[in-house]
Amino acid sequence: MKIGIPKEIKTKEYRVGVIPSGVRLLVESGHEVYIEKDAGEKSRFSNDDYTQAGAIILQNPKEIYDTCEMILKVKEPQPQEYDLLKPGQILFTYLHLAPLRELTEILKEKEVIAIAYETVQEGKRVPLLEPMSQIAGKIAPMVASYFLSAHNNAMGVLIGGASGALPARVLIIGSGTVAKNAAKIASGMGADVVVMGRNPSSMTELEDIMPANVSTLYSNRYNMEKILPTVDIVIGAVYITGEKAPHLITREMLSLCKKGAVLVDVAIDQGGCIETSRPTTHDDPIFEVDGVIHYCVANMPGDYPVTSTHALTNATIPYVKKIADMGWQHASLEDAAIYSGVNVAGGFVTEQAVAKAHQMEYYELKSIIDNCPEFGGTV
Template identity: 85%
Template sequence: MKIGIPKEIKTKEYRVGIIPSGVRVLVESGHEVYIEKDAGEKSGFSNNDYKEAGATILQSPKELYDTCEMILKVKEPQHREYDLLKAGQILFTYLHLAPHRELTEILKEKKVTAIAYETIQEGTRVPLLEPMSQIAGKMAPMVAGYFLSAHTNGMGVLIGGTSGVLPAKVLIIGSGTVARNAAKIASGMGADVIVMGRNPNSMREIEALLPENVSTLYSNRYNIEKILPTVDIVIGAVYNTGEKAPHLITREMLSLCKKGAVLVDVAIDQGGCIETSRPTTHDDPVFEVGGVIHYCVANMPGDYPVTSTHALANATLPYVKKIADMGWQTASLQDSAVYGGVNVAGGFVTEEAVAKAHQMEYRELKSIMDNCPGFGGTA
């Protein structure tokens, strides 16, 4: 299979979809790998690193999209990439389609086979989301602590306090991978941390593994409303596979927050779990609503590309190889995780949560496979 890795063009997105060791694995398996010029530069990889691993360097995204059967990315296609997509082409990347109707319509119209990292699921795990969730979780208290400073219009509270002065209080909504990593870092910085979740097993695990300045509380509206007036930082860490994030903090509830408090909505890729959230960028990361600071950068790990590219590429490679070796249809029939990753195929939405979010027709993937290009075998 001809596999192409374009340079990411989302604002301040420095990650790349593959590392040289992954190129070598694919080339040794008989595949052709094409990399857009300078795609890996910010992640620490030169064009020569990729060439030595067996890749071909292409000068433009158009040349790459025209050449390749599978496009391997990090973030969802941006507007100027829409016209480059081709019918039957495999797009393997983070898609987060539930809050993105226009992109969903484009993928349907183009009859792209769109496979989303975030809906590939192994049992209860989402293995391609986990490494970036770990990084975003670890980043969240760091960025919140920075924007809590007075010169950014924050409260002027130091997250870890100091001798004779109480530390900041941090509320984390969710008890999954983002929440655990956020709690680990926030507690290590000396904050008083409350993790609110609904999974008793996750909360027991957090209590067992993290220090005594981390406590847990069952998540419901009543408890959130009681806690909000007391906290300095809120980290939204909610994810339901493929679904649009629920608004656990409403616009009305925002009035309960302290002026100058910082809200970090890590769920913004799925639409955000705070009603007043909207996507921001690393160039312009925060905005205020009612005197409350919102940080809603939709590609947080992109700011640490050397770490995050390695973590992501190591996780995705086995799936990339399986799809390339077998073709996407055979791979999806043999591996339920790959099957669950297919969000759009043959002009239809095949991820029920996405169809529900946009009130679009949902088709079970197996029912349309016979009408899609490249059924069975390798491509």
């Protein structure tokens, strides 16, 4: 299979879809790998690193999309990439389609085979989301601490406090991978940390492994309204596979927050778990609503590409190889994790959560494969 890796063009997105060791694995398996010139530069991989591993360097994204059967990316296609997509082309990347109706319609119209990292699921695990969730969780307390400073029009509270001065109080909403890593870093910085979730086993685990400055609280509206006036930082860490994030802090609740508090909405890729959130970029990361600072950068790990690229591509490469070796149809039917990753195929939405979010018709992927001649089935 011809596999292409274009350079990421989302604002301040420095990751790349494959590292040289992944190229070598694919080439040794009989595949052709094409990578756009300088695509790995910010992740500290040169063009020579890729050519020595067996890749072919192409000069621009159009050559990549025109040449390749599978496009391997990190972030969802940007508007300037829409016209490059071709029918039947496999797109394997983070998509987060639930809040992105326009992109969902484009993928349908173009009849792309859109496989989303974030919905590849093994049991209860989302193995291609976990490494980036880990990194985003670790970043969140650091950016919150920085933007809590007075020169950012925030409270001017040091997250770890000082002798005779209390530390910041941090509320983390969620109890999954993002939450655990955010709690680990925030507690290590000396904050008073409260993790609010609904999964009893996850919260028990957190209590067992976290230091004494981390406590847990059951998530409901009553408890949220009681705790919001007491915290300096809120980290939204909610994820429901493929679905639009629920608004656990409503517009009305914002009035309960301290003036100058900082909200970091890590769930912004899925629409955000704070009603007043909207996607921001590393160039312009924050905005203020009613005196409360919002940080809603939709690609937080992209600013730490050396770490993030390694962590992501080490997780994705076994799935890439299986899809390339078997073809996406056979790989999907053979591997339930890949099957769960297919969000759009041949003009049909095959992920229930995405169909529900956009009120589009949902089609079972197996029926699409079985009944469409172009996918090897019969009508």
